[in-house]
Amino acid sequence: VSDFKEVGETIKKSKRVLLTSHENPDGDAIGSMLGLGLGLESLGKEVFLYNKDGVPSHLEFLPGSDRVRSALDSIPGVFDSTLIVDCTDVGRVGEGFQDELGSGRFGTSIIIDHHQTRKPSADLHLLVPDASATGEIVYFLLRCLSVELTKDVATNLFAAILSDTGSFQYSNTTPQALRVAAELVELGASPAEISQAIYENEPLRKIRLLALSIETLEVAEDGRIASLVVAKDMLDRTGASRADTEGFVNIPRSIKGVEVALVFRQEGDALWKVSLRSKGKVNVASLAENFGGGGHERAAGCTLSGELGDVKRRLYSKIKEALCWKA
Amino acid sequence: VSDFKEVGETIKKSKRVLLTSHENPDGDAIGSMLGLGLGLESLGKEVFLYNKDGVPSHLEFLPGSDRVRSALDSIPGVFDSTLIVDCTDVGRVGEGFQDELGSGRFGTSIIIDHHQTRKPSADLHLLVPDASATGEIVYFLLRCLSVELTKDVATNLFAAILSDTGSFQYSNTTPQALRVAAELVELGASPAEISQAIYENEPLRKIRLLALSIETLEVAEDGRIASLVVAKDMLDRTGASRADTEGFVNIPRSIKGVEVALVFRQEGDALWKVSLRSKGKVNVASLAENFGGGGHERAAGCTLSGELGDVKRRLYSKIKEALCWKA
Numbered sequence: 001v002s003d004f005k006e007v008g009e010t011i012k013k014s015k016r017v018l019l020t021s022h023e024n025p026d027g028d029a030i031g032s033m034l035g036l037g038l039g040l041e042s043l044g045k046e047v048f049l050y051n052k053d054g055v056p057s058h059l060e061f062l063p064g065s066d067r068v069r070s071a072l073d074s075i076p077g078v079f080d081s082t083l084i085v086d087c088t089d090v091g092r093v094g095e096g097f098q099d100e101l102g103s104g105r106f107g108t109s110i111i112i113d114h115h116q117t118r119k120p121s122a123d124l125h126l127l128v129p130d131a132s133a134t135g136e137i138v139y140f141l142l143r144c145l146s147v148e149l150t151k152d153v154a155t156n157l158f159a160a161i162l163s164d165t166g167s168f169q170y171s172n173t174t175p176q177a178l179r180v181a182a183e184l185v186e187l188g189a190s191p192a193e194i195s196q197a198i199y200e201n202e203p204l205r206k207i208r209l210l211a212l213s214i215e216t217l218e219v220a221e222d223g224r225i226a227s228l229v230v231a232k233d234m235l236d237r238t239g240a241s242r243a244d245t246e247g248f249v250n251i252p253r254s255i256k257g258v259e260v261a262l263v264f265r266q267e268g269d270a271l272w273k274v275s276l277r278s279k280g281k282v283n284v285a286s287l288a289e290n291f292g293g294g295g296h297e298r299a300a301g302c303t304l305s306g307e308l309g310d311v312k313r314r315l316y317s318k319i320k321e322a323l324c325w326k327a
Numbered sequence: 328v329s330d331f332k333e334v335g336e337t338i339k340k341s342k343r344v345l346l347t348s349h350e351n352p353d354g355d356a357i358g359s360m361l362g363l364g365l366g367l368e369s370l371g372k373e374v375f376l377y378n379k380d381g382v383p384s385h386l387e388f389l390p391g392s393d394r395v396r397s398a399l400d401s402i403p404g405v406f407d408s409t410l411i412v413d414c415t416d417v418g419r420v421g422e423g424f425q426d427e428l429g430s431g432r433f434g435t436s437i438i439i440d441h442h443q444t445r446k447p448s449a450d451l452h453l454l455v456p457d458a459s460a461t462g463e464i465v466y467f468l469l470r471c472l473s474v475e476l477t478k479d480v481a482t483n484l485f486a487a488i489l490s491d492t493g494s495f496q497y498s499n500t501t502p503q504a505l506r507v508a509a510e511l512v513e514l515g516a517s518p519a520e521i522s523q524a525i526y527e528n529e530p531l532r533k534i535r536l537l538a539l540s541i542e543t544l545e546v547a548e549d550g551r552i553a554s555l556v557v558a559k560d561m562l563d564r565t566g567a568s569r570a571d572t573e574g575f576v577n578i579p580r581s582i583k584g585v586e587v588a589l590v591f592r593q594e595g596d597a598l599w600k601v602s603l604r605s606k607g608k609v610n611v612a613s614l615a616e617n618f619g620g621g622g623h624e625r626a627a628g629c630t631l632s633g634e635l636g637d638v639k640r641r642l643y644s645k646i647k648e649a650l651c652w653k654a
Contacts, residue, residue, distance in 0.1 A: 254528075
């Protein structure tokens with residue numbers, strides 16, 4: 001469903017361009033949007049950047065991040081094209097955006113993404129599922145458009161690839177992802193500065209929350225299941241938000257012998273959002289589907305209602321079943 | 328002080344080769360030793376591997392690790408050459424090794440390392456300070472020797488580079504380090520499997536120790552200093568060892584605004600080993616030198632005696648002084 005040639009030509013012809021990405025944006029969403037935006041500006045285009053939720057604080061160091069607006073209303077006029085990066089579903093850009101897309105204001109809509117999709121929803125598509133990150137696609141797109149890559153562009157694209165490969169640790173870390181990263185470092189991206197900005201900028205309240213949550217560490221099934229709990233009163237006591245629990249599941253996952261790691265986050269008195277991670281033996285996506293959730297084979301989530309002990313029992317019994325069939 | 332040509336020729340002529348590295352070995356020490364050893368074997372050489380402390384458990388997955396012996400006595404005969412990797416000081420190979428080196432049993436001694444040194448202590452030297460890891464030097468050395476790199480060799484060398492660049496996050500992450508990593512993945516190294524084996528194999532007791540230690544989190548100087556304490560009774564209660572505190576300093580370091588992170592580890596009733604990490608504004612090596620310690624600009628250590636409160640006061644006052652001169 002990709003239209004490589006048309007995408008390039010449509011961008012070349014566009015004078016006024018809007019760039020956006022999915023809500024609750026991550027490093028790849030922001031990094032690839034900013035990298036592409038700065039690159040297109042150097043071609044003389046008038047570039048506008050929009051993300052419904054703005055730029056998360058740990059990504060504010062990225063060059064150009066101050067240009068991102070979180071209200072579409074504040075961006076006037078019509079656009080020749082609208083580039084939606086790292087997002088196959090225009091419904092995830094933000095409320096109302098999808099309806100407005102057809103209004104003519106946004107020109108030709110173009111989705112640029114490395115995620116697989118069966119029903120792309122824009123006018124044109126640049127989909128490269130083999131790419132480690134959307135940032136990697138943007139790198140090649142800018143090269144195709146003969147954009148000279150500056151240090152600022154390189155920094156954004158390196159941050160995008162670093163984020164989506166989990167610092168080159170996930171299975172999407174291809175030779176090409178590493179080679180593009182090498183080029184970006186040559187162009188001025190600093191791995192140390194970018195990693196520090198992204199990974200060493202946690203709010204203190206998050207570490208205080210972790211201190212409370214880590215006390216709940218529990219291992220079960222001969223050490224093959226490990227879990228943490230984040231109860232509502234922990235959020236209250238530390239002033240932390242639900243978003244601050246991101247990454248907590250890496251603590252139980254880091255333990256030797258653990259196959260499935262879980263975090264139980266209390267959403268209501270008897271409502272629990274569960275994050276699941278697998279080291280490979282158990283498909284946690286299909287496990288989560290039993291409870292109306294979903295995700296990927298190694299990272300999934302679902303929401304269960306009931307008392308914590310009961311919620312655990314129901315989940316653990318499914319995990320035990322899955323582990324039975326594995327050496 | 329490097330003798331590139333002679334090193335290559337001496338290795339080519341050698342039939343029986345001993346490989347070793349520094350005590351308390353890390354991923355680069357073991358990975359580059361195993362990668363080089365397996366590579367030389369494919370050239371028909373008889374290869375023996377020695378490390379005084381053996382292979383740490385999180386590196387036992389590396390191909391060839393079962394071949395490493397921790398007693399020199401168990402390896403009979405004489406060697407044509409002895410390759411000491413990731414170690415500029417033969418005194419760090421293990422007690423007695425240095426004295427025996429001159430005995431003739433070890434043949435030509437060759438140091439292969441990426442660390443700087445002023446007084447290399449072997450017969451020949453292959454020192455490349457620009458290399459991210461000794462594993463990167465071994466990659467080029469094997470290429471020079473026309474060794475065909477197998478998946479097992481690639482896995483060892485990728486693990487070496489991954490370890491010494493902190494998963495491509497430290498400032499030694501050069502374009503060349505990333506390009507060599509790309510080649511190694513092409514040759515069969517799996518970033519996901521290697522990262523999981525190295526970073527997700529923590530003993531449970533270590534996480535239990537972290538749970539106790541993280542409660543002691545303290546921030547000072549407007550959030551610019553953060554510290555953890557590991558008291559002796561925490562080790563007793565969890566059955567953890569001193570080595571299990573490795574990486575704890577990353578927790579206070581991960582906090583936004585923190586410039587200097589510290590871990591105080593109790594070595595005796597009134598004796599504290601201090602790990603210091605800087606995000607760049609403070610040179611912790613010179614700071615540690617005030618107390619008889621040392622290290623690098625961003626990672627250093629020292630040992631102080633006294634009550635914890637007193638030890639903290641002495642250190643913090645020096646850090647405050649250093650921070651005064653920084654924006």
